[in-house]
Amino acid sequence: MTGEYIRKARSLVKPSFLGALALLGGLSPAAADALAQGAGSYRIAPNSSIRFHVGQVAGAGINGSFGSFGGSFAINGNDVSKSSVAFTLYPKSVRAGEPRVEDFLRSNAVFDVAEHPQITFRSTSVRRIGPNEAAISGVLTARGRSGPAKFDARLRQLGSRSISFHVTGSIYRTAYGMGVGAPIYSNVVQFDMVLNGTRR
Amino acid sequence: MSRNRDVSFGLTAILLHWTIAALFLGELVLGFWMTRVKDMALQFELIQWHKSFGLLVLVLAVLRILWRIVAGRPPALPTLSRLERASAATVQALLLAATILVPLAGWALVSASTLRIPTLLFGQVLIPHLPLIPSGHAEAFWSRGHALLAYGSAVLVLAHTAAALGHHFLLRDDVLRRILPLPTRDPLARVGDYGEQR
Secondary structure, eight states: OHHHHHHHHHHHOOOOHHHHHHHSSSSOHHHHOHHHHTOEEEEEOTTOEEEEEEEETTEEEEEEEEOOEEEEEEEOSSOGGGOEEEEEEOGGGEEOSSHHHHHHHHSTTTTOTTTOOOEEEEEEEEEEEETTEEEEEEEEEETTEEEEEEEEEEEEEEOSSEEEEEEEEEEEGGGGTOOTTTTTEEEEEEEEEEEEEEEO | OOSOOSSSOOHHHHHHHHHHHHHHHHHHHHHHHHTTOSOHHHHHHHHHHHHHHHHHHHHHHHHHHHHHHHHOOOOOOTTSOHHHHHHHHHHHHHHHHHHHHHHHHHHHHHHHOTTOOOEEETTTEEEOOOSOOOOHHHHHHHHHHHHHHHHHHHHHHHHHHHHHHIIIIISOOSTTGGGTTSOOSOHHHHHHHHHHHO
C-alpha cells in the first residue's frame, strides 16, 4: 500500500528545472541549492497528505491519514538552518478505513479529541542533511504532553508559487499517553507525508 | 491420590473443576462488563485479558476431558433417582461442552472480525487466528453465537450450582462434598478413601 502510494506520489512529481539540477550530481553547490532557491514563506496547502502507519504483531497494522491540518513554514535562503515550521493537526479528521478503529483513535484511549482537539509541531532547529534534504527537530504536543520530535524533509517539487516536500518521521506514542494496545500494536507511529506549500 | 476414587473425585479432577469454574465465571462477568465499559482504553485491555483467560479455559477444558477419559469418574450416588442422575449428567455434559464451545466461539469471533486484532496470550505468545474469512457478516454471526452460548452457559451454571447447594444444605448428601477436598459423609465412601491411603 505504501509502495503504491509512493509510486503515485512520484508520478505526480514534475521536477522543476532547479529541482532536476539539484537531483543531478556533479553540479556546483550554488546551482544545486534548490532549497535556498525556494526561500520564502509558505502556507501548508490542503492538498497535502498526512499518512501514518502503526505496525502490529503478525498483521498489516493500522494505515491511516488525517484530512484536516494547517500550518506554515519559512525557508531562509541565506541560511537554511534558520528555517522554521509550525504545523497543526486535527486528530478528529483521522481516517483508518474502519469506523470502529477511527472511533477508537478519536476516543480517550488514543487522541482524546474532545479534550485535546489539536496536535501541534513547532520546529526548534533545521539541519541540512543533503542538497535537497533537511532534518527538522522540534516539539510535538499531543494530549497535553510535549516531547522532542524529528522529521526528515526532502524536496520533491519547486515552482514559482509552490513547493512540495516529502516528510517522514517516527513518533513513540507512549510518550504522549497513547500507549494503548502495545505490544500488540507497535509503539512507533511512522509518518509519511507530502507537504505542499503555497507562497504567502 | 489424584485419581478419581470410587465415590469422591480425585484431586486432579477437583482442581480442574474449580479452576475452570472460577475462570469460566470470571469470564462471564468480564465479558458482560467489558462490552459495556465506556473507557475505550480500559475496554481494549479488558478484551485482551478476556481472550487470554478464555484460551486458558479452553486448554484446561481439553485437559479435563482427557483426564476424564484416563481416570474415569466416580459413579452417581446411589441415593439419586434416575431422573436426578439423567438431569445432572445432562447439565454436566452441557457445561463441559460449554467450556470448549464458548471459548472456541470467542476465538472464531476474534478470527472473523474485520478489526484483525491479534491475540497475544497474556501479552507473550501470539495465538494465530482460526482459518475464517473476516467479514462484517461472519463477525456478527460469531459475536451473537459467542454471546448466546455464554448466556446459555450462565443458566446452566445457575442450575448446576442450585442443584449442588440443594443437595448439600437441604438433602445433606455427598453430591457437593465429593467434588470438594473434604471427606464424604457416607461411611462407605470413607472406606474407599482409607483403602487408598493404606
